[in-house]
């Protein structure tokens with residue numbers, strides 16, 4: 101019995117194995133005359149470049165000002181010294197050498213959408229236009245400054261990894277007993293919705309481990325933790341009297357009205373106090389290159405896109421033909437996160453290749469988001485969501501969180517991150 | 527397949543591994559180079575990408591702390607070095623890393639003999655050890671010797687410092703090879719720690735409660751024991767993926783288990799755009815690796831049997847606390863999508 105079945109299955113599986121032999125050769129979809137320019141080499145842009153080249157032989161130009169990319173994912177562990185910044189820093193060598201992506205170390209200063217041309221920042225006189233058949237904008241987020249003055253070189257946002265993370269770490273390490281630290285949650289849509297709460301846990305746990313008695317004020321204009329949502333499920337029981345971090349005071353539905361040079365903080369409700377360390381995470385919007393190109397005459401913060409292709413839908417306002425926006429910069433209801441930015445990038449890459457081949461986009465794309473969030477230095481929870489296209493827009497199929505934080509999730513966090521990093525930069 | 531060769535296995539007792547390597551009788555026709563240096567330490571070990579392990583003792587006949595050693599390593603194989611000073615309970619374990627102007631890493635390979643010079647112990651009291659409770663930053667067991675790697679500068683065209691996006695021998699990115707993790711912080715690495723993991727079936731240093739793969743057979747415990755669903759448990763099966771090729775002769779010798787774990791996905795694919803290709807990329811790859819070729823302890827799902835994939839996904843629905851259980855239940859009403867995913871993965 102068993103033998104017969106095995107032989108049958110052997111015969112079945114022979115075919116895919118044979119066709120598999122050609123897998124190591126360059127794809128021959130005949131698209132080498134087509135040129136895609138990708139702006140930004142984060143989770144969204146790097147994945148788009150990688151998969152455009154995995155799936156076709158079209159020319160891909162990736163434009164990114166930094167030679168190396170510091171991942172925000174796992175960056176809270178750098179704040180607490182549990183990981184080095186090096187361990188979450190990637191470069192573009194794999195994309196160049198393995199996948200044949202052309203990488204230009206520069207930023208894009210302007211898009212001339214009517215003529216399908218971009219200019220680089222180093223080309224100040226715009227003498228070297230770069231044309232494209234398709235343009236993918238993936239520049240992440242830009243910060244909105246509050247209406248009082250703030251200098252991020254003295255008060256870190258640490259919401260893009262790299263030097264800002266090191267600066268915030270320095271501030272945390274300088275804290276002494278009885279000091280106060282303030283962390284501000286952005287209002288409106290922002291990158292990594294659970295991030296500020298996760299960071300608060302990481303810092304509170306770190307200070308506990310160091311034996312530092314510091315009080316932390318977490319100021320949240322949105323009052324997220326009082327609502328019924330997955331972030332509240334994971335974090336609402338962490339802060340305040342009788343909870344894991346009694347020294348964290350959650351101040352909801354209020355915001356910082358001003359911070360003085362001496363780090364005196366005034367809230368909208370009039371309260372004021374002095375803090376020795378401040379992490380002001382500002383409100384966010386798509387970078388100028390997205391807004392000026394696609395929504396020049398409005399205050400729209402994020403780019404409207406068609407979720408089947410991630411093509412811009414601002415065509416009635418400007419000529420937006422062949423411009424796609426993926427990752428944190430786009431406006432669908434999907435969370436602004438690296439895991440799902442990676443998925444959006446693949447839908448966009450697939451749609452572009454199909455368009456080059458004269459095919460319609462895939463009609464039922466799906467995405468998912470998964471976020472492992474440590475609550476201390478050995479336990480983590482997960483928050484996850486699945487999205488699909490309902491024929492009209494992106495809708496949520498399912499949202500959930502782990503019932504508890506545990507050590508198994510903490511270990512799995514690295515296994516997940518390693519596969520995600522590889523699938524984007526490897 | 528009877529023998530497994532996952533890098534995770536390095537966490538097995540080092541001596542058992544050594545015995546297995548030297549007695550396995552596999553012909554190793556590598557060309558080798560000599561890695562030389564001097565150390566205060568007694569033992570130098572190398573952990574390499576294909577799961578192989580090498581070690582040597584330093585020569586103590588020289589009367590100072592600069593004992594010379596010579597380790598013969600295969601050319602072109604990426605390895606990581608660990609130095610041990612002293613013996614038994616008093617042993618200090620020091621990983622060795624390398625840097626040049628461009629990069630730093632614990633992984634390296636060389637095309638020619640290389641002298642790494644003298645590697646001194648980093649002896650300095652960690653200020654965090656004085657705090658109550660202690661909060662050390664580089665000497666976690668507070669024995670006066672840094673536990674993190676000592677980095678040595680090497681600028682030599684034949685010597686390549688390899689940076690991985692994800693190092694298969696360092697799952698948690700802390701620059702300490704998995705074999706030398708010390709999960710109970712008692713100063714003895716898991717692989718040599720008798721007290722650790724009394725509840726640890728496979729002796730891999732990960733307690734069963736936290737081990738996604740209790741028996742180290744390369745299959746996550748929550749999945750069945752029979753990778754290809756052919757009725758033969760994998761441990762007795764000579765052809766784990768049922769591709770008709772005996773595991774011994776199948777594809778990459780590194781993947782003896784023949785399940786694509788720690789294998790990489792092909793770089794270019796030649797397929798037409800399909801629902802399955804896109805859905806695997808958007809729904810599976812972030813956790814299970816590109817096209818299901820996982821590089822970590824999360825299950826590889828490339829090449830798995832179609833009906834097994836469908837069955838497992840649905841079975842997970844009964845484990846809503848598991849992240850995959852959460853995802854499995856999202857596909858309950860999406861049969862067509864789930865089948866496209868299984869079709870694509872089973873033909874990888």
Ligand SMILES: Cc1cc2nc3c(=O)[nH]c(=O)nc-3n(C[C@H](O)[C@H](O)[C@H](O)COP(=O)(O)OP(=O)(O)OC[C@H]3O[C@@H](n4cnc5c(N)ncnc54)[C@H](O)[C@@H]3O)c2cc1C
Pocket residue numbers: 139140141142143144145163164165166169171172173174175176206207208209238239240241258259260291292295299387389426427428429436437438439440441470471472473
């Ligand atoms: C503390 C923290 C924790 C997080 N944890 C998680 C997590 O657990 N899971 C998760 O999924 N997500 C997490 N995220 C969110 C995740 O980091 C972001 O959502 C993700 O980086 C977005 O990817 P992106 O490619 O859109 O943008 P980015 O990663 O910001 O990349 C944008 C790139 O574009 C470049 N660029 C900008 N302007 C230009 C220009 N004009 N020309 C050329 N290049 C340009 C930038 O240099 C940058 O490299 C976390 C974020 C933070 C802050």
